[in-house]
Amino acid sequence: MRVPLVGVGWDALSLVEQAADERPLIERRAVARDGFYELQARTVIERVPQTAGIAQQWAVSPYRGCAHACRGCGARAGHRRLGLDAGRDFDTRIVVKANAVARLRAELARWDGQELAVGLSGDCYQPAEETYRLMPGVIGALAEAAVPFTVYTKSALVVRDAELLARAGARVAVSIAFVDERIRRAVEPGAPGAQARLELVSALVEAGVECRVLMAPVLPLLSDATDQLTATVRRIAATGAGAVEPVVLRLPPGTRSWYLEWLAQAHPQLVERYEELYDRSGLPSADYEGRITGQIAQLCQMYGMRCGASAVERREPRAAQLALV
Template identity: 45%
Template sequence: MRWSGQELTTEQAGALPGLARLNNLVRSVRTPEFAGITFHEILAKSALNRVPGQSAMPFGWTINPYRGCSHACAYCLSPETLILMADGRQKPLWEVRVGDAIMGTETVGAYRRYVQTTVLASWDTRKRGYRVTLADGTELVASGDHRFLTERGWKYVTRAMRGDGQRPYLTDNNKLMGFGLVGPAIDRKLSIAGAAVKSAALLQVVSVEDLETTMDMIDITTGTGDFIANGVISHNCFARNTHTYLDLDAGKDFDNEIIVKVNVAEVLRKELARPAWERNAVALGTNTDPYQRAEGRYRLMPGVIAALADSGTPLSILTKGTLIRRDLDLLVEASTLVPVDLALSIAIYDDELQSAVEPGTPSTAARLATVTAIRERGLRCSVFMMPILPFLTDTRAHLDDALRQAKAAGASDVMYTALHLRPGVRDWFMQWLARDHPDLVPRYHELYGRSAYAPKGYRQWLALRIKPLIRAHGLEHGIEDPVTGGVRSRALARPVPAVPAFPGQPEPGPRLLIAGELPPELHPTLF
């Protein structure tokens, strides 16, 4: 794809040194329909990515045509903000460097504790400033998108600048977590490593003042995903440092500079033609959705699909997008040459809940219609009910209705797994939960207090509930899929002693012995 009249000069594009040094930057492009985003078209040197041998993923190879994300948030603070270093000193943010040891926090057992962490990335930006004043006199100057930890979870400084404002934000009397900066704290070293996050300081929010000016700000990425700013726990942007592999800035570039491998299909064909290639199954959608919005303009997937099929390589595609319908003719043709495994991720079948948990994604109805379109072309299509949310979407009524809708849409089978709260996703989800379902927060802390995974007891209980429903709706399909190797839904009808209801769920579990669920790692993007 070429966007006529939108090409930028090197100076306009920002002169990205990493891309230029590798001599693979074709051009940089901006277009009105992607306001504020620059697409950097590169000539990739490789297309196939090998999954590390120690990974639990049930596939060995992936392809990612795009790098970067246009939906990332910006978390920024005033350069004068004091950061707590690992040695107990406090430095202004502008003095903090990549590699410095500082203090962050992590949950250990039932408590959040102060721990040492490392600065992984740092970047400058300019944002509209807001002053947050606390009852003890502590002041913090930050962007509206910055987040601080409160007694009710992470909250943004302000409501959303655009849209309907549906995100948790600071209000009067919210109490921030930390120790504050007023008094002797700034005059001596603070030795708090290992201590629980508790404080008698008066850290209630007194006011959030719009400074009505754009100002220089700095943000950092740390190993724990947070740091101590002016004596309170401050969120940072996680995973942005992945964009530095080509000398790209880890801040605004991650949001606005999207790398597009325009030659991915041509490179892929060469790799698949090598005598050493064993035609192992290749999975798409394991890292970035191959049918993200930009694919509508770049059209990289048709070439990828054709290359795989022509070489005799089985392929699987997992997507939340409906754009896959554009390529159904090609996928039908490919299926005559190699196994083609398609799946739509459809986790929530309550419209209001789906809109709250998955804002910006196609609706459940649109994705179910895509399943129908795929099946009408004679292709199999799985539905990934991932993740199932404890105490929200795990009721018998919700599961039964979800499976009924999937069956009516023509789904070949259903895979499922319980919610997996990865770092970053965990923070976002717990904020949402505290806002919309505060009564469930203690239950979630109990379930996920020690691990990103739901405990074994809950997963066994969920299996006992959902497997008979899957079978009753005719959506089971054996234990192992020939393309991905993933565990499919299947129940073994062998009576076993009754299982007590999981705490918080009064209904008793059915009397069936259940085969294992799909590993959580198979579904890379939960929201």
């Protein structure tokens, strides 16, 4: 009989256990059910990597891994700590934090009120959510604790919870980096098309949810031409979105190897330029990033939208800050 995981203290795994069983760590420590890995997480509030490019410093993710299979997803390295690879395994072997709601409530009881991002290590409304329905509980816990939060997603399933999100005063950031379907099929093969996401933004705005567009990731030399950026911002503006937050592609460890492997096959002439453009941590050059975000800011002004991350009103914390270990 398989023993379910009682925590995610990967570093605490004994050398004896490792030697006795050569299966990936997640297969030894989680319950496999209906194509998912179910585990009991010790903590669910995690620090956001500095390379992520978003405003929040802390995040909650009910799922790790993502069926959208976006080649540039910056969360891929997390699968390596589970004994899985950051490529195909990340796309197909989804980890479910089955106790996410209970753990979140416990941690929020000692949280200091900082805004949280929801859904960074895997889209929180990917197909796994249809099975596990963790998000209504996550939204409820955050609302009860009066903690501001932003949900990051590409999925229309978020509309199911539009009323809950509106009542909670949540923000939703829908990722639309480009509107060229040829690029989307190549780099986001499991995600909804751009038109579906544009319609999603309109639906959320109509439902009274504060909605912004995360224009991410802008792909160097693939989706960063002036006409491409203009077309994307123009179509976003037509949805009624309040703001655009641009983020140029990040290539942290794990993501870098997977993305460049694809790039070498699809666009081999660009590999050398990417190697020059990105530093060892996976960040693009400051000059390039400043130029692209500056162009998008000008386009947003032209089409009457705010650009960049906006400040969140800090709410009164319910209790002292949680000490995360």
